[in-house]
Amino acid sequence: xxxxxxxxxxxxxxxxxxxxxxxxxxxxxxxxxxxxxxxxxxxxxxxxxxxxxxxxxxxxxxxxxxxxxxxxxxxxxxxxxxxxxxxxxxxxxxxxxxxxxxxxxxxxxxxxxxxxxxxxxxxxxxxxxxxxxxxxxxxxxxxxxxxxxxxxxxxxxxxxxxxxxxxxxxxxxxxxxxxxxxxxxxxxxxxxxxxxxxxxxxxxxxxxxxxxxxxxxxxxxxxxxxxxxxxxxxxxxxxxxxxxxxxxxxxxxxxxxxxxxxxxxxxxxxxxxxxxxxxxxxxxxxxxxxxxxxxxxxxxxxxxxxxxxxxxxxxxxxxxxxxxxxxxxxxxxxxxx
Numbered sequence: 001x002x003x004x005x006x007x008x009x010x011x012x013x014x015x016x017x018x019x020x021x022x023x024x025x026x027x028x029x030x031x032x033x034x035x036x037x038x039x040x041x042x043x044x045x046x047x048x049x050x051x052x053x054x055x056x057x058x059x060x061x062x063x064x065x066x067x068x069x070x071x072x073x074x075x076x077x078x079x080x081x082x083x084x085x086x087x088x089x090x091x092x093x094x095x096x097x098x099x100x101x102x103x104x105x106x107x108x109x110x111x112x113x114x115x116x117x118x119x120x121x122x123x124x125x126x127x128x129x130x131x132x133x134x135x136x137x138x139x140x141x142x143x144x145x146x147x148x149x150x151x152x153x154x155x156x157x158x159x160x161x162x163x164x165x166x167x168x169x170x171x172x173x174x175x176x177x178x179x180x181x182x183x184x185x186x187x188x189x190x191x192x193x194x195x196x197x198x199x200x201x202x203x204x205x206x207x208x209x210x211x212x213x214x215x216x217x218x219x220x221x222x223x224x225x226x227x228x229x230x231x232x233x234x235x236x237x238x239x240x241x242x243x244x245x246x247x248x249x250x251x252x253x254x255x256x257x258x259x260x261x262x263x264x265x266x267x268x269x270x271x272x273x274x275x276x277x278x279x280x281x282x283x284x285x286x287x288x289x290x291x292x293x294x295x296x297x298x299x300x301x302x303x304x305x306x307x308x309x310x311x312x313x314x315x316x317x318x319x320x321x322x323x324x325x326x327x328x329x330x331x332x333x334x335x336x337x
Contacts, residue, residue: 012112013052013157022116022131024048024174027160035065035149039163042144045121046166048174051156053080055112060154062117066146068092073142074119074126078109080155085109089141101136108135114158120169122235129170134196134234169235183320188212188332195224196323198232199331205241205317208337209291213322214330219282223247224324228289228296229262230316238319239263241312242296244289248281248325257298259308273306284329 017023027050030036038047041064049062061077072090079086085108087099108130109115118129125139152159166174179192182200189199203209205228213226225245229238240262248255257273279285279300288299295309322328 012055016052016113020050020114020116022050022114022174024050024116024160024162026164027162030150030152030159030161032152032156032159035151036161038064038148038150040145041121041147043121043123044165044167045144046164046169047119047150047161048164049117049119049150049152049159049161050114051152051159052114053109053111054155054157057111057155060152060156062119063151063153064119064147065149065151066142067148068146071142071146073140073144073147074138076117076119076128076138080109080111085136087136087138091142096141099136099138108133115156118170118174120166120235122169127169127234132170132174134170134198167236168233170233183331183333185333185335188330190330193328193331195326195328197321197328199320199322200232201318201320201333203333203335205291205314206335207291207293207314208335209314210334210336211289211291211320212330212332212334213287213289213328214284214332215287215326215328216284217279217281218325218327221248221281221325224322224326226287226289227319227321228314228317229319229321232319232321237262237265239312239316241310241314241317242289242308243267244298244308257306259298259306261308261311263312268311271306271308 027048058081059077059079061075063072064074066073070093075088075090077086084100089096116131120127121144125137127137128135150161181189181192182202183189184202223245225243227240228242229240231238243260243262245258247258254274259271261268286301290297290299291314295307297307298305
């Protein structure tokens with residue numbers, strides 16, 4: 001690399017740092033050439049990693065290493081050359097089953113930019129946020145107490161980290177979403193609807209409220225869910241007044257819809273509604289949730305596909321969360337007496 005090229009690279013890197021919204025002054029430099037010891041992990045433990053992704057980056061990984069050198073509890077591998085992210089674990093020297101997701105909708109990892117990764121430990125899984133947005137989860141395959149070191153590999157420069165304890169995830173002090181979406185009566189949302197999505201509901205959710213979800217089912221759908229809940233936190237688990245979960249590919253089983261609620265630390269009695277999923281992979285749909293006097297009624301187009309009696313007061317609802325195998329076109333809410 002010539003002197004001129006070096007100067008351009010330094011300027012590019014400095015510009016990227018100036019544009020970085022998640023500078024963490026409490027992080028310390030991380031020596032990428034060797035693993036860094038961690039304090040014992042437990043639920044509420046968190047690890048912050050920041051670094052620069054250079055213009056020619058191909059991939060980088062974050063590894064949580066174990067007492068047994070053949071084990072990796074979490075392998076988080078951003079593959080910029082392929083446009084997706086891999087999560088995995090290694091047990092006795094053998095990689096286990098991969099989990100993948102595309103970061104395209106989040107624009108989570110961009111070359112020539114700094115990135116902020118937060119790994120949060122719950123009772124049963126790692127929750128991972130990228131640049132202030134919850135990105136994915138990875139269920140524990142190896143106990144937390146076996147993790148002893150942090151390792152960074154690949155194309156991540158100026159790597160820094162710190163370990164801390166959090167009692168809310170995503171923590172609004174660390175995670176500040178770029179787009180805070182608010183759904184208001186008669187003011188539909190049509191932009192920034194990448195799934196998974198969390199939306200504030202401004203008006204009281206009460207009898208007469210109608211929620212409209214227009215979208216498209218992906219070509220090979222497994223499932224998706226819609227939560228009407230209180231609060232945006234993933235940890236502690238939010239109170240959920242209605243969990244609506246259509247499930248499609250389950251072996252020889254016919255598609256069905258699960259409905260449930262969450263309160264006092266656990267799910268309630270699950271209801272399954274069979275044989276009502278008339279939507280087709282790759283086709284547009286309109287899903288409507290109506291808040292009636294005794295129950296929510298669920299409509300697909302002009303056909304009612306189920307109802308769920310109120311177990312909690314609808315007025316607690318202030319947040320809509322949607323995740324899974326759909327593309328959203330529009331969200332809208334109306335009210336009628």
